[in-house]
Amino acid sequence: MSEVLDSYPQLLRGAWVTVQLTVCGAALALVLALLFGLAGASRHAWVRGLNRVYVEFFRGTATLVLLYWFFYALPLVGVRIDSTMVAAVLALGLNVGAYGAEVVRGSLKAVPAAQYEATVALNFSPYQRMRRVVLPQGFALMLPPFGNLLIELMKGTAIVYTVGLADLARVSKDVQGSTGETVAVFSVIPVLYFVIAQVLLLFVRYAERRVDRMLGRRPSRGPSLGTIAAGAPGTEAAG
Amino acid sequence: MPPTDTEPGSPTADPRVCEAPGVRFEKVVKRFGSTTVLRELDFTVAPGERVTLIGPSGSGKTTILRLLMTLERPDGGLIWVGDDTLWHMERGGGRVPANQKHLHEMRKRIGMVFQQFNLFPNMNVLRNLTEGPMRVLGLPKDEAVERARGLLDMVGLADRIDAHPSRLSGGQQQRVAIARALAMEPKVLLLDEVTSALDPELVVGVQDLLRDIARESDLTLLCVTHEMTFAKDISDRVMMFDQGQIVEEGPPEQIFGEPSEQRTRDFLQAVLAS
Numbered sequence: 001m002s003e004v005l006d007s008y009p010q011l012l013r014g015a016w017v018t019v020q021l022t023v024c025g026a027a028l029a030l031v032l033a034l035l036f037g038l039a040g041a042s043r044h045a046w047v048r049g050l051n052r053v054y055v056e057f058f059r060g061t062a063t064l065v066l067l068y069w070f071f072y073a074l075p076l077v078g079v080r081i082d083s084t085m086v087a088a089v090l091a092l093g094l095n096v097g098a099y100g101a102e103v104v105r106g107s108l109k110a111v112p113a114a115q116y117e118a119t120v121a122l123n124f125s126p127y128q129r130m131r132r133v134v135l136p137q138g139f140a141l142m143l144p145p146f147g148n149l150l151i152e153l154m155k156g157t158a159i160v161y162t163v164g165l166a167d168l169a170r171v172s173k174d175v176q177g178s179t180g181e182t183v184a185v186f187s188v189i190p191v192l193y194f195v196i197a198q199v200l201l202l203f204v205r206y207a208e209r210r211v212d213r214m215l216g217r218r219p220s221r222g223p224s225l226g227t228i229a230a231g232a233p234g235t236e237a238a239g
Numbered sequence: 240m241p242p243t244d245t246e247p248g249s250p251t252a253d254p255r256v257c258e259a260p261g262v263r264f265e266k267v268v269k270r271f272g273s274t275t276v277l278r279e280l281d282f283t284v285a286p287g288e289r290v291t292l293i294g295p296s297g298s299g300k301t302t303i304l305r306l307l308m309t310l311e312r313p314d315g316g317l318i319w320v321g322d323d324t325l326w327h328m329e330r331g332g333g334r335v336p337a338n339q340k341h342l343h344e345m346r347k348r349i350g351m352v353f354q355q356f357n358l359f360p361n362m363n364v365l366r367n368l369t370e371g372p373m374r375v376l377g378l379p380k381d382e383a384v385e386r387a388r389g390l391l392d393m394v395g396l397a398d399r400i401d402a403h404p405s406r407l408s409g410g411q412q413q414r415v416a417i418a419r420a421l422a423m424e425p426k427v428l429l430l431d432e433v434t435s436a437l438d439p440e441l442v443v444g445v446q447d448l449l450r451d452i453a454r455e456s457d458l459t460l461l462c463v464t465h466e467m468t469f470a471k472d473i474s475d476r477v478m479m480f481d482q483g484q485i486v487e488e489g490p491p492e493q494i495f496g497e498p499s500e501q502r503t504r505d506f507l508q509a510v511l512a513s
Binding site for chain 1: 308343347350353355357358359361362370371374403420
């Protein structure tokens with residue numbers, strides 16, 4: 001076990017690659033999810049068509065295959081992505097963004113029709129309706145599934161070892177090979193994934209609390225990130 | 240043909256001088272699938288007149304309000320608000336279906352209060368009242384806030400200006416919803432069963448508020464309600480609907496006191512018994 005712990009600089013470097021891939025992939029996925037999710041809620045059939053093409057193609061394609069495509073196939077047709085990290089972020093972001101777009105579309109549709117009617121009665125333009133009423137309320141519905149997708153994306157980063165990136169999964173195999181401590185290595189690695197997941201979820205829970213305050217479900221002065229992390233009474237997820 | 244304030248369809252219309260436009264339905268048809276809810280409906284509401292629509296569920300009362308608020312599109316006929324048709328606009332000497340710009344202009348004249356209040360839960364009371372005037376009417380923020388404060392004072396909720404709708408009782412939410420509709424300064428106000436979703440003890444407060452508004456404003460008012468005493472107090476005229484047609488209409492004293500149609504008598508009896 002001590003040999004495994006001695007390899008902590010290597011493990012931390014691997015964890016850092018996993019975190020970078022997760023954060024950058026999530027940022028791309030979020031942008032794509034909002035863009036194509038809003039397109040899915042459009043009045044215009046051709047705009048909704050863009051949503052369907054994106055969602056069905058990228059949701060229906062294995063992330064690993066996408067990664068191979070960006071890494072191996074694209075250079076052969078004249079487009080070279082110099083950074084392996086960028087290729088991995090594109091593959092992860094495009095795949096998870098497709099799931100996210102469905103979450104966005106579903107959440108927007110779940111905002112009660114009565115809210116839409118109130119905006120008509122107040123003469124809001126379609127943009128004002130979306131920006132001021134539907135999107136903020138839909139956002140509250142998006143957050144829990146977004147949290148799930150974020151964790152899925154983090155776990156999905158493990159595929160990048162196939163194109164040579166030294167992420168946490170790849171490093172674990174290296175350390176296991178160099179130390180022979182199979183049980184110890186593969187016991188430590190899940191703990192590191194767990195810690196990363198909990199830190200990510202902390203931000204999601206913080207966002208959920210912000211949204212709860214926006215909706216008046218909890219007092220205007222909510223707990224800080226530190227309080228939530230400490231699991232203080234009254235900071236459990238709203239029902 | 241624009242509405243007039245001396246139409247035979249509005250026998251009790253008060254010829255008071257007011258800025259509010261009248262409303263006229265001219266052979267209006269509305270279908271939902273194979274069900275015809277309104278059958279070539281004709282009626283007129285004079286400027287500043289207060290009309291209550293009564294009738295059994297499915298008789299088309301709420302559909303009339305929803306057509307006026309542009310929440311539903313008519314399948315035939317014309318709806319006039321003032322001198323303009325709501326769902327059509329003049330083009331090349333004829334009438335064509337209204338575009339969004341025309342609807343936007345027409346909606347400025349109309350406000351609606353809903354049965355379920357429909358306040359925006361992501362905004363506090365103040366923002367519920369200022370969002371429309373600022374974003375739609377282009378009022379400066381301080382003016383919109385001043386208007387909101389005045390209206391909240393009127394509805395007795397000045398102290399809840401920072402509260403979120405979820406922190407208010409049903410009666411308070413409905414009073415905020417009334418204030419929100421009035422903040423847009425409509426000329427025609429539509430009230431769709433505004434006390435139906437309230438606990439009985441909260442109904443009186445909202446009704447009293449609406450009585451005051453009806454008495455003190457020159458709004459053209461169309462009200463759908465099952466509260467007959469309230470209808471009597473608030474209305475210049477009551478229209479009894481059944482199957483998308485007007486069965487009977489007249490002053491509240493006549494409709495509630497001596498209805499001439501059996502269908503009206505049956506309906507009133509059923510409502511009073513419930």
